[in-house]
Amino acid sequence: MIYKELGKTKEKLSSIGVGTWQLGKNPSEEVKAIKAAIENGVNFIDTAEIYGSEPLVNNAIKGTKDIFVATKVWPGHFHYADVIKACDKSLKNLGLKQIDLYQLHWPNKFIPIEETMRAMESLVKSGKIRYIGVSNFDKSQLIAAQAVMKREEIVSNQVEYSLMVRNPEEELLPYCQKQKISLIAYSPLGHGKLFAGKYKKLFDLLSNVGAKYNKTAAQISLNWLVSRKGVFAIPKASSIEHAVENAKATSFKLKLKDSIAIDVASRKHKRRSLKDTVNLPLSFLLFLKRF
Ligand code: NAP
Numbered sequence: 001m002i003y004k005e006l007g008k009t010k011e012k013l014s015s016i017g018v019g020t021w022q023l024g025k026n027p028s029e030e031v032k033a034i035k036a037a038i039e040n041g042v043n044f045i046d047t048a049e050i051y052g053s054e055p056l057v058n059n060a061i062k063g064t065k066d067i068f069v070a071t072k073v074w075p076g077h078f079h080y081a082d083v084i085k086a087c088d089k090s091l092k093n094l095g096l097k098q099i100d101l102y103q104l105h106w107p108n109k110f111i112p113i114e115e116t117m118r119a120m121e122s123l124v125k126s127g128k129i130r131y132i133g134v135s136n137f138d139k140s141q142l143i144a145a146q147a148v149m150k151r152e153e154i155v156s157n158q159v160e161y162s163l164m165v166r167n168p169e170e171e172l173l174p175y176c177q178k179q180k181i182s183l184i185a186y187s188p189l190g191h192g193k194l195f196a197g198k199y200k201k202l203f204d205l206l207s208n209v210g211a212k213y214n215k216t217a218a219q220i221s222l223n224w225l226v227s228r229k230g231v232f233a234i235p236k237a238s239s240i241e242h243a244v245e246n247a248k249a250t251s252f253k254l255k256l257k258d259s260i261a262i263d264v265a266s267r268k269h270k271r272r273s274l275k276d277t278v279n280l281p282l283s284f285l286l287f288l289k290r291f
Pocket residue numbers: 018019020021022046047105135136158159185186187188189190191192195218219234235236237238239241242243245246
């Protein structure tokens with residue numbers, strides 16, 4: 001496993017973490033899968049209050065040491081008192097005294113960012129969280145959130161990034177790399193679409209490259225992603241087999257010519273800008289689900 005520093009924190013996190021969205025269908029197997037990932041060098045687990053997987057993470061990390069736990073506060077909870085309340089609930093769900101990384105799940109233009117970041121800083125001060133991160137923030141939203149903070153620095157931004165969605169490379173990733181803000185790549189396997197046929201040409205290329213290294217398409221894909229400076233990936237795996245496979249995705253180095261071939265093949269899969277991806281569904285969700 002390759003370990004990298006999270007932001008400027010000096011914390012060494014496994015470049016491959018574990019995502020936990022949509023876990024819970026088969027909890028005992030999924031807990032075993034997370035434990036297997038940990039046994040294979042993963043020390044970084046991502047969850048969120050909205051996923052409902054915090055108690056499952058609690059079970060999976062019981063009795064383990066030095067696991068870095070990241071969770072997220074839902075944008076409907078961005079008023080000051082709601083952030084504190086949500087954090088207390090997540091601490092209880094996770095069975096922790098302190099959350100390592102607390103992230104704003106999506107930007108929320110309906111609540112002033114000053115109020116939310118003030119609450120996040122107060123959580124660091126009271127020792128309930130260690131570091132502050134954001135998720136689904138574009139460059140300007142990231143700069144605005146940092147600008148209203150008095151003491152702390154944003155250490156990470158979690159956004160969709162994969163061989164199928166490379167938009168962060170246009171503006172966000174270069175900015176994060178320059179500022180030493182880590183980019184946590186969510187849906188690094190395209191939410192499973194990589195294996196579903198839609199991206200057959202890319203999948204075939206990854207499988208052919210993988211054959212040379214005795215690795216799978218998933219491993220080549222994850223390896224390529226985390227070989228970018230400052231990038232972590234958090235694939236979700238429900239089975240021990242997938243969890244171990246993902247944890248072993250950094251045990252080799254891609255040759256430059258293979259890396260370039262993957263780069264070229266995947267460039268065809270650009271999507272709409274991150275801002276559109278973020279703002280449209282979020283406004284809709286907030287409209288539907290007012291907490
Ligand atoms: P993903 O990790 O890109 O893909 C998960 C899918 O890939 C599942 O169907 C999984 O199958 C399959 N898979 C995993 N490892 C595999 C392997 N080695 N070989 C073949 N198939 C494999 O998708 P995701 O769950 O959307 O994203 C990962 C994590 O990112 C989430 O769990 C969550 O923590 C985070 N996330 C964050 C946000 C946000 O707004 N911040 C949004 C989306 C996701 P099995 O389950 O059967 O193993």
